[in-house]
Amino acid sequence: MSRAGLSRLGQRIQEPAISWLMKLTLSQPGMASLAAGFTDNLSLPVEAVREIVESVLARPRLGRAALQYGSTAGDESLRDLTSQHLRASDMEASGKPQPSSLYSPDRLLITHGSQQLLYLCTEALCDEGDWVLVEDPTYFVYLGILRSRGVRARGVRMRADGLDLAHLEEVLESMKASGELRRLKMIYSVTYFQNPSSITTCFAKKKAALALLKRYESAAGHPLYYLEDAAYRELRFAGDDVSSALVAPRGASRVLYAGTYSKPFASGARVGFGLLPEPVFTAVLRIKGNHDFGTSNFLQQLLAEALARGHFRKHLPRLRARYASKRAVMTQAIRERFPSGVRWEDPQGGLYVWATLPSRCPTGFQSRFFKQALAAKVLYVPGDLCYASDRSRRPSRSSMRLSFGGSEESGIRTGIERLGRLMEKHKL
């Protein structure tokens, strides 16, 4: 028992790096922040939201409903519209009709951002000591959820089109041999313009990963789920959309799909959603009932109206064009300023460039490079935050995630210029 009377979670919990990075970004004028995953300020749909709010409040019945509590699963019209949006995206991406039953609003729930859904799914499936497979690298905030809940994470290597399937099989096989497979619950995959690497998982890999999980289910003794985090799906500025894993065989029974309106519409509204199979849906819904018994109804109405009146659809091309141009500003600055020893990929969507310095130059919070970057007033996310700390392999310690989401063009250029100067000082 802790002297302060804290629970094991209360004692174990550390300040999430995301909170610290966001605080630093907001509190330090002059800091060029390429760290926090803020969305682009100038493209936030202020006018559309003003029009929607005015019109909702002008209709007393609708206005009162919006200002009242709602249901735990979420507003019915938003669930319907979300299900239609998801189905339409998958039909377009796959070029095939998809059954409406796959996207049934009855198994769709609205959450406080997709972040809450990730937390709830983890709570519903994992006990302390269980395992979740994550990508190498992965969304570091999700690693924080796992750590705080005492869930163990093991990394699976990535290739340019998603998971390294041979490595996934190797990991599953070794977990089977060691008996750890019985405590494996799911694989967590950020499938579109991944945070942090910007890799998009091709559909064939989603299908193959589900087939591989199926092969190991009898040894595990329970279903092995595929948590598909599609947070950046709509932020695509090149190439075609890719179908979700829902469309693959066993997609309906094994895929937990996490989506959000934060990135493609308004991050301040924090409205996300999940499409889940039973029995996970019911467990998550009940846990949410204890957390908050429903996401803000007012914000749900806002999103429902934005979808129903076409604001959302009209907003996307503008948003994509804006991010594409900010991406071009960042990549151009990188070409001009970063030494040739730094490797990076030009992203096709999302908010990030993932850059890797030579291994002799670590970039973590405790590194000389990071401290010098802070002193030079530029902030990035150290790559080593994005790796599960498992003993099966050594994570990259010299990468960085650079975001072109929140900063304006001049801030992006300044940030890259400051980093470039520092890299030159380190003779990279």
Ligand SMILES: Cc1ncc(COP(=O)(O)O)c(C=O)c1O
């Ligand atoms: C990969 C990924 N998933 C989920 C989220 C959570 O976003 P939200 O809760 O705003 O939907 C983020 C936010 O940055 C993210 O990068």
